[in-house]
Amino acid sequence: MAFALTPERDRELGEILGRYPTKMGACIPMLHLCQEQNGWISDEIILYVAEKLTIPAAHVKGVVTFYTLFNQKPVGKHQVWVCRTLPCALRGADAILHHCEKKLGIHAGETTADGKITLRTAECLASCGTAPMIQVDKDYHENLTPERVDQILAKLQA
Amino acid sequence: MIKRTEYLSKVYPLADGFTIAAYEREVDGYAMAKKVLSSMTKEQVIDEAKKANIRGRGGAGFPMGLKWSFMRPHPTKPAYLVVNADEGEPGTHKDRTIMERNPHAVVEGCIIGCYAIGAHAAYIYVRDELHLSKARLWAAINEAKAKGYLGKNPFGTSYEVEVYVHTGAGAYICGEETSLLNSLEGRRGEPRLKPPFPAQVGAFGCPTTVNNLETIAIVPTALKLGGEEFSKLSALHGMNDGGTRLFGVNGHVKKPGVWELAVGVTLRELIYDLAGGVTGDKPLFAIIPGGSSTPVLRAEELVHAPDEKSPLHPWHGQSVLDVPLGVETMRGLGTALGTCCVTVMAEGTCPVTAMHNLMQFYKHESCGQCTPCREGSAWLSRTVEKILDGRGTMEDIDTLADVANNIMGNTICAFGEGTAMPALGFLKKFRKDFEAYVRGEKTRKTHSRLAVEADTSVTAHAAE
Ligand SMILES: Cc1cc2nc3c(=O)[nH]c(=O)nc-3n(C[C@H](O)[C@H](O)[C@H](O)COP(=O)(O)O)c2cc1C
Ligand code: SF4
Ligand code: FES
Numbered sequence: 001m002a003f004a005l006t007p008e009r010d011r012e013l014g015e016i017l018g019r020y021p022t023k024m025g026a027c028i029p030m031l032h033l034c035q036e037q038n039g040w041i042s043d044e045i046i047l048y049v050a051e052k053l054t055i056p057a058a059h060v061k062g063v064v065t066f067y068t069l070f071n072q073k074p075v076g077k078h079q080v081w082v083c084r085t086l087p088c089a090l091r092g093a094d095a096i097l098h099h100c101e102k103k104l105g106i107h108a109g110e111t112t113a114d115g116k117i118t119l120r121t122a123e124c125l126a127s128c129g130t131a132p133m134i135q136v137d138k139d140y141h142e143n144l145t146p147e148r149v150d151q152i153l154a155k156l157q158a
Numbered sequence: 159m160i161k162r163t164e165y166l167s168k169v170y171p172l173a174d175g176f177t178i179a180a181y182e183r184e185v186d187g188y189a190m191a192k193k194v195l196s197s198m199t200k201e202q203v204i205d206e207a208k209k210a211n212i213r214g215r216g217g218a219g220f221p222m223g224l225k226w227s228f229m230r231p232h233p234t235k236p237a238y239l240v241v242n243a244d245e246g247e248p249g250t251h252k253d254r255t256i257m258e259r260n261p262h263a264v265v266e267g268c269i270i271g272c273y274a275i276g277a278h279a280a281y282i283y284v285r286d287e288l289h290l291s292k293a294r295l296w297a298a299i300n301e302a303k304a305k306g307y308l309g310k311n312p313f314g315t316s317y318e319v320e321v322y323v324h325t326g327a328g329a330y331i332c333g334e335e336t337s338l339l340n341s342l343e344g345r346r347g348e349p350r351l352k353p354p355f356p357a358q359v360g361a362f363g364c365p366t367t368v369n370n371l372e373t374i375a376i377v378p379t380a381l382k383l384g385g386e387e388f389s390k391l392s393a394l395h396g397m398n399d400g401g402t403r404l405f406g407v408n409g410h411v412k413k414p415g416v417w418e419l420a421v422g423v424t425l426r427e428l429i430y431d432l433a434g435g436v437t438g439d440k441p442l443f444a445i446i447p448g449g450s451s452t453p454v455l456r457a458e459e460l461v462h463a464p465d466e467k468s469p470l471h472p473w474h475g476q477s478v479l480d481v482p483l484g485v486e487t488m489r490g491l492g493t494a495l496g497t498c499c500v501t502v503m504a505e506g507t508c509p510v511t512a513m514h515n516l517m518q519f520y521k522h523e524s525c526g527q528c529t530p531c532r533e534g535s536a537w538l539s540r541t542v543e544k545i546l547d548g549r550g551t552m553e554d555i556d557t558l559a560d561v562a563n564n565i566m567g568n569t570i571c572a573f574g575e576g577t578a579m580p581a582l583g584f585l586k587k588f589r590k591d592f593e594a595y596v597r598g599e600k601t602r603k604t605h606s607r608l609a610v611e612a613d614t615s616v617t618a619h620a621a622e
Pocket of ligand 3: 123
């Protein structure tokens with residue numbers, strides 16, 4: 001079946017379109033809506049967005065490939081991002097990442113075999129004052145210790 | 159001198175601090191926007207803004223009032239205010255506190271800013287990862303709307319103002335203002351050639367002012383106090399660097415955090431008096447004053463400004479730690495104030511590893527339009543890695559400097575300088591450490607340490 005936004009998200013799209021003087025302005029927010037629904041941006045979604053916003057599919061593709069947060073292939077149910085940039089690294093981000101890799105049995109960039117968790121590194125997430133930190137889906141977890149990381153991961157694996 | 163203020167941060171600790179009720183109750187919120195829209199001309203607003211000496215809080219320190227005065231009404235096109243809340247500069251963690259804990263200061267600042275530059279709509283560009291910030295801003299906008307402070311007739315006047323939140327999708331470069339505008343328009347976040355400047359051709363081809371979020375959030379305060387009074391809060395008022403701002407400290411300190419202070423505080427005061435001193439009471443090693451793009455300072459550096467005309471002359475011969483942090487003073491030290499968030503490194507931190515960490519960041523974030531930036535950032539990262547791995551030569555150290563120098567001035571946007579300047583800073587200040595790796599006196603296993611207290615980073619590598 002061809003991709004389509006749920007009625008609720010479609011209503012939200014209508015609201016979004018009202019905010020910009022051009023339809024193209026809605027491109028990134030609309031891609032976020034689609035990804036929220038589907039988990040990643042498929043070619044089908046690219047065509048859908050292009051058609052809705054009356055812009056070339058190549059343009060949408062160009063946008064999708066530019067931004068780190070648009071997934072170009074399926075990912076795990078949960079996204080775990082470990083900030084690796086200097087201020088976090090000064091406070092032990094390396095150890096946090098290593099700990100996650102060991103616990104999950106995967107390397108950064110990979111997804112657990114059960115498809116539950118994708119582990120990735122992130123660049124500075126504006127939490128340097130509460131480092132080290134990880135982002136899990138939409139939530140920030142700050143001032144981390146390996147024990148806290150265990151609790152967070154255990155919840156996701158449950 | 160430490161002078162704590164509470165203009166933006168008074169509501170921070172309150173449980174309801176982010177609501178309109180708290181904003182109106184605690185700081186007489188929206189009274190200034192109402193006064194501006196109902197009784198001031200835009201020339202008067204810009205005049206006060208100029209007197210306030212607000213230097214842009216996004217990194218470059220451009221005088222905010224002057225930027226506003228560049229806006230000219232266009233015969234057919236609307237104007238826009240775009241608020242930069244992309245907060246991605248490594249080491250920067252201040253704008254987020256405003257969005258989460260005092261979002262109404264941003265909304266009130268947007269109303270005043272729109273009025274001053276002749277815009278009827280403001281877009282707040284928030285990096286996508288900051289979900290709580292976005293939610294708080296939207297909630298604030300909706301509260302203000304419900305009270306009749308936004309929309310067709312704010313405060314019963316006829317000056318329409320709408321405020322929207324727009325999100326990015328994970329790209330540091332979208333903090334650069336023209337890249338941000340492309341991203342706002344639904345394009346790849348690639349910086350544009352300037353001129354034309356945003357004041358002529360900005361968002362959707364229309365005249366636009368781009369301001370950092372903190373710059374906008376402090377506007378109601380500056381006007382409330384009066385431009386000059388606000389500016390005079392700063393010890394650097396005489397250098398046209400006025401008022402109060404948010405100062406962050408991160409890295410190897412006991413109590414990292416964000417404080418609202420009058421401009422003029424020193425690094426020593428920030429690190430020892432506010433952030434509780436260096437982790438484990440270790441000696442201070444190095445400081446990145448305002449985000450990863452600002453060149454590093456060594457803790458033992460002294461100010462060299464024998465020329466009486468130099469703005470730094472009053473501190474000649476003193477420690478760099480005792481110079482008030484300001485746009486001109488940091489420039490005088492060969493670095494930059496940047497975003498005013500300080501990264502602290504204790505004795506034991508490996509500067510080569512620190513540079514490698516940052517060069518990986520720049521390599522990852524270069525948008526790729528300019529060859530010197532795209533190839534240069536990759537070269538820098540690879541070459542430092544080679545040196546760290548013990549495969550480097552003395553020529554490689556010179557190559558690093560050559561590559562960095564070749565980026566400077568040869569790119570579309572300031573990301574290039576933002577990569578090259580810190581690279582050159584590390585090379586100049588820590589050349590001996592690079593050489594020690596080349597000679598094999600230091601190795602990745604024995605010295606490549608960033609987390610000094612627990613020494614966790616070394617054990618982590620060793621365990622692999
Ligand atoms: C690579 C790069 C990244 C930037 N990132 C940010 C940012 O995250 N937030 C910000 O406010 N300004 C950032 N800037 C500065 C903006 O281009 C612009 O100068 C600023 O938003 C203007 O606001 P201000 O005058 O109020 O400081 C960045 C600049 C460059 C070159
Ligand atoms: S300097 Fe770098 S980030 Fe800026 S436009 Fe050129 S390639 Fe892109
Ligand atoms: S470096 Fe990790 S949040 Fe800034």
